[in-house]
Amino acid sequence: MAKKVYELANEIGVGALDLVEKLKSMGFNVRNHMASLTDEEAAKALAAYATPEKKASPVKKAVVRKVIKKEAPPVEEAPAAPVAKEEVTETPVTAKVAAPEVAAAPTTPAASAEVEDASKPKVVTVKRKTKAQKEDEIQRAVEAKEEAAAEKAAQQAARENPVEPTAASYNTSAKVRDPKKDYYEEKRHTFTPIFVPEEKKKDEPSQEKKPTENRLPPRRPMDESAPVETEEEKDKKRMGDLAAAIGKKGVGAGKKDLTVIRADEELKYASALVGKAIYTPPKKKKIYSGPTQKTLITEVKESKRVIQVHGVVTAENLAEKLSVRFESFANRVLEMNLLVRPDDYIGVKLAGEIAALYNYRVEDVAFNEEAVLNKKAGEDKSAYPVRNPIITIMGHVDHGKTSLLDYIRKEKVAAGEAGGITQHIGAYSVKVKDAMLTFLDTPGHAAFAAMRQRGANVTDIVVLVVAADDGVMPQTVESIRFIKNAEVPVIVAVNKIDKPAANPDKVKQGLTEHGLLPEEWGGETQYVNVSALTGQGIDDLLEAIQLQAEIMELRENPKGAAEGIVIESKIEVGRGPVTTILVQKGTLNKGDSIVVGETSGRARSLMDYTGKMLNSAGPSTPVQVLGLENVPTPGDILNVVKNEREAQKIVDNRIAERKALANTSVEAKKVSLEDFFATAQNNSEAEKKVLKLIIRSDVQGSYEAIKTSVERLGNSEVSVEVISGGVGAITDNDVNLAANSQGFILGFNMRPVTTARRIAEEKGVDIKTYSIIYELINDVTLALEGMLTPERVEKYIGRAQVKETFSIPKVGTIAGTAVVDGKIERGCNIRLLRDGKIIYDGKLTTLKRFKDEVKEVKNGYECGMSLENFNDIKVEDLIEAYVMEEKKRTLTSDLTL
Numbered sequence: 001m002a003k004k005v006y007e008l009a010n011e012i013g014v015g016a017l018d019l020v021e022k023l024k025s026m027g028f029n030v031r032n033h034m035a036s037l038t039d040e041e042a043a044k045a046l047a048a049y050a051t052p053e054k055k056a057s058p059v060k061k062a063v064v065r066k067v068i069k070k071e072a073p074p075v076e077e078a079p080a081a082p083v084a085k086e087e088v089t090e091t092p093v094t095a096k097v098a099a100p101e102v103a104a105a106p107t108t109p110a111a112s113a114e115v116e117d118a119s120k121p122k123v124v125t126v127k128r129k130t131k132a133q134k135e136d137e138i139q140r141a142v143e144a145k146e147e148a149a150a151e152k153a154a155q156q157a158a159r160e161n162p163v164e165p166t167a168a169s170y171n172t173s174a175k176v177r178d179p180k181k182d183y184y185e186e187k188r189h190t191f192t193p194i195f196v197p198e199e200k201k202k203d204e205p206s207q208e209k210k211p212t213e214n215r216l217p218p219r220r221p222m223d224e225s226a227p228v229e230t231e232e233e234k235d236k237k238r239m240g241d242l243a244a245a246i247g248k249k250g251v252g253a254g255k256k257d258l259t260v261i262r263a264d265e266e267l268k269y270a271s272a273l274v275g276k277a278i279y280t281p282p283k284k285k286k287i288y289s290g291p292t293q294k295t296l297i298t299e300v301k302e303s304k305r306v307i308q309v310h311g312v313v314t315a316e317n318l319a320e321k322l323s324v325r326f327e328s329f330a331n332r333v334l335e336m337n338l339l340v341r342p343d344d345y346i347g348v349k350l351a352g353e354i355a356a357l358y359n360y361r362v363e364d365v366a367f368n369e370e371a372v373l374n375k376k377a378g379e380d381k382s383a384y385p386v387r388n389p390i391i392t393i394m395g396h397v398d399h400g401k402t403s404l405l406d407y408i409r410k411e412k413v414a415a416g417e418a419g420g421i422t423q424h425i426g427a428y429s430v431k432v433k434d435a436m437l438t439f440l441d442t443p444g445h446a447a448f449a450a451m452r453q454r455g456a457n458v459t460d461i462v463v464l465v466v467a468a469d470d471g472v473m474p475q476t477v478e479s480i481r482f483i484k485n486a487e488v489p490v491i492v493a494v495n496k497i498d499k500p501a502a503n504p505d506k507v508k509q510g511l512t513e514h515g516l517l518p519e520e521w522g523g524e525t526q527y528v529n530v531s532a533l534t535g536q537g538i539d540d541l542l543e544a545i546q547l548q549a550e551i552m553e554l555r556e557n558p559k560g561a562a563e564g565i566v567i568e569s570k571i572e573v574g575r576g577p578v579t580t581i582l583v584q585k586g587t588l589n590k591g592d593s594i595v596v597g598e599t600s601g602r603a604r605s606l607m608d609y610t611g612k613m614l615n616s617a618g619p620s621t622p623v624q625v626l627g628l629e630n631v632p633t634p635g636d637i638l639n640v641v642k643n644e645r646e647a648q649k650i651v652d653n654r655i656a657e658r659k660a661l662a663n664t665s666v667e668a669k670k671v672s673l674e675d676f677f678a679t680a681q682n683n684s685e686a687e688k689k690v691l692k693l694i695i696r697s698d699v700q701g702s703y704e705a706i707k708t709s710v711e712r713l714g715n716s717e718v719s720v721e722v723i724s725g726g727v728g729a730i731t732d733n734d735v736n737l738a739a740n741s742q743g744f745i746l747g748f749n750m751r752p753v754t755t756a757r758r759i760a761e762e763k764g765v766d767i768k769t770y771s772i773i774y775e776l777i778n779d780v781t782l783a784l785e786g787m788l789t790p791e792r793v794e795k796y797i798g799r800a801q802v803k804e805t806f807s808i809p810k811v812g813t814i815a816g817t818a819v820v821d822g823k824i825e826r827g828c829n830i831r832l833l834r835d836g837k838i839i840y841d842g843k844l845t846t847l848k849r850f851k852d853e854v855k856e857v858k859n860g861y862e863c864g865m866s867l868e869n870f871n872d873i874k875v876e877d878l879i880e881a882y883v884m885e886e887k888k889r890t891l892t893s894d895l896t897l
């Protein structure tokens with residue numbers, strides 16, 4: 001009966017596909033496992049499978065090998081092992097491959113079935129062993145045992161008399177082994193490519209060394225006490241470790257350690273094989289331990305014993321330049337009676353003296369500003385064209401300066417210029433006949449004295465305004481002082497002539513006392529009666545000014561680099577620092593690099609008093625300039641320089657010079673008794689109460705004026721210190737500073753930014769803003785007065801006469817009195833007088849009318865009194881009652897402005 005291939009495969013117990021292949025190889029025409037086989041074909045196939053296969057199944061061989069390895073030496077105990085081994089040696093390659101499969105034998109049912117099947121032929125094979133075969137196997141096992149013993153002995157000998165084993169020697173020993181055991185050698189190389197030879201003992205003679213190309217790296221030091229392992233055991237261990245690392249524990253688990261160890265070992269091994277170091281051990285640093293050399297002191301050449309000083313130098317820098325430590329430097333200069341701190345500035349002269357102590361010369365390499373700015377002194381100006389006169393108006397407060405300036409500006413400037421005035425820039429020009437007059441719009445308040453001083457110095461002519469109804473006042477006198485100092489001609493404008501109370505002669509008389517004798521009285525001073533309200537006499541005043549200017553013949557060179565003076569400066573949002581400059585000589589061009597005081601920049605835009613943009617501004621032209629980095633101070637000088645870099649150089653130099661000046665000169669720090677007394681005196685001032693202020697203003701001039709004014713307030717007990725401020729809004733920093741220093745913030749025409757206001761509320765900082773300078777100063781005055789310790793004044797309140805005395809036990813003497821003047825109050829102070837002499841001065845303890853304690857007893861009434869700790873009261877004594885009152889003090893400093 002025909003059979004399908006797979007049925008037959010089932011019968012035989014082989015895989016259907018394997019059977020298909022087998023049948024194909026036998027010449028049967030089978031396409032797949034579903035192909036039919038005739039009975040004859042099936043019988044042939046069965047017969048083919050019935051013949052026992054010589055090839056051992058992988059499983060069987062693996063099992064057998066295991067048995068051999070474990071049981072080979074005791075021959076009697078494992079007689080079957082050599083038999084199996086012979087079978088294995090017939091197919092060594094298959095066995096090698098099969099071994100790992102067994103090691104990782106799957107435990108699935110199918111796989112275990114396969115193992116079971118494979119074990120069947122093993123049993124059959126063992127049964128078929130002949131006696132001769134068995135004897136042969138036993139013989140081999142004995143040989144193996146002897147060989148193992150010999151190897152062990154050799155290893156032991158090697159340990160005792162160590163001869164470094166090499167790969168070559170290892171290989172040689174392998175060669176003499178039974179070729180049948182090469183299996184194990186190969187196997188070791190397959191799984192453990194690492195070979196770590198034993199370390200050579202130190203006392204080993206060098207001639208015993210093997211050729212380097214075959215020398216293996218020394219073994220790591222071994223624990224002598226540890227049990228000695230055979231080579232085979234070690235191999236096994238290595239294999240086991242590797243297998244554990246790769247297989248059982250999972251590759252990931254031991255991967256890192258394995259890689260590191262192996263890389264290290266392999267490197268050593270490989271370097272031994274190639275004969276040169278692949279692995280280079282880190283080099284040890286060489287430390288010099290020989291005799292130390294003496295330090296050589298190099299002498300600086302005479303030509304190089306020069307230090308360069310830029311005008312001034314700090315003590316620390318000077319010490320550095322002299323190559324000495326500051327401590328030793330400070331000690332050395334003490335010889336000159338100088339006490340210096342590291343940041344003290346030292347001038348070139350003194351630096352030279354100090355340097356001489358060290359045999360050095362000092363060379364001043366200070367920046368020569370004059371040379372850079374190409375300043376020429378003593379110019380002959382007669383050849384230059386005439387320029388506009390600069391006029392400043394001065395006078396006492398409320399005498400009409402602003403009104404006069406306003407009148408001239410509105411009536412004269414607006415009329416003369418198309419478009420009128422769009423911008424107030426602190427200065428403007430007026431056309432009178434053929435000439436132009438430039439007015440400086442300086443404020444009149446005394447607080448602006450500093451500005452006025454500057455005004456007087458830049459001005460050509462001063463108009464002194466005196467109100468006809470008021471006469472000469474303190475600031476009129478102060479203005480005359482400025483005028484005299486500046487040596488400028490003055491024209492007196494007797495204002496408010498329209499007023500019924502106007503008395504121009506009184507003004508003339510008053511001013512004569514100050515040296516301003518009118519022309520009509522034989523003097524040189526022009527007097528013009530004007531009214532800023534009605535405009536009366538204004539033209540006459542302008543003509544008088546023009547006449548004066550003509551006499552003065554003011555000429556200036558319009559060519560060349562401009563020079564000017566700052567009239568006003570402020571910061572405008574979106575425009576930055578805005579500065580009004582009065583060009584005094586030369587021509588200022590748009591785009592010029594300028595340096596103004598301690599700031600610099602480029603004249604980005606020029607604008608005149610009418611708001612018209614200019615490309616250039618000649619002498620006596622007031623012009624508003626944009627483009628400076630910071631706000632300069634009124635009175636600062638503007639100079640045009642080559643480029644911005646040069647401008648910056650000048651600024652740096654000026655700042656350095658100012659700092660040097662600000663630092664009290666070193667000479668002043670000479671250790672002397674005078675200094676000591678001075679310090680002691682200053683210490684008493686430390687008890688002063690200080691009102692700390694931060695002032696913010698819209699204009700630099702106002703800031704300075706306010707600062708000067710408030711700092712003048714105070715007396716020996718209290719004072720004002722402006723700790724910060726300037727032009728601009730009140731910022732967060734100002735508030736924080738005020739909070740940290742218990743200060744107050746005052747804004748003049750300036751308000752706090754939103755965040756600053758919020759912080760001020762949070763921190764409880766007081767911010768006050770003003771638009772009238774008087775109010776600001778009054779408030780500061782009041783604040784200072786509040787800080788003064790109040791005066792305690794005695795106030796007499798009444799008097800009583802003792803009519804009777806009562807001595808009460810445990811209470812003391814009670815005086816029965818009649819109030820004869822004023823009143824007696826509970827708790828008041830009492831002075832007891834007897835025959836005009838003060839017997840007692842103390843406190844009233846009880847005040848009673850009849851039996852009741854009362855608040856006060858008025859004149860004409862009787863009352864009972866007892867005095868604190870005093871009982872010696874007698875009839876006819878006079879009791880004077882008084883209270884101590886605190887009286888608020890006022891500042892005694894000169895507040896006249």
Ligand SMILES: Nc1nc2c(ncn2[C@@H]2O[C@H](COP(=O)(O)OP(=O)(O)OP(=O)(O)O)[C@@H](O)[C@H]2O)c(=O)[nH]1
Binds near residue numbers: 444498531
């Ligand atoms: N009747 C009359 N009043 C005048 C005249 N000039 C000024 N006034 C008034 O006097 C007061 C003070 O004038 P201001 O121009 O503010 O005086 P000032 O000197 O500029 O004052 P400060 O700027 O505060 O120093 C104002 O009320 C003016 O209206 C004048 O010619 N006649």
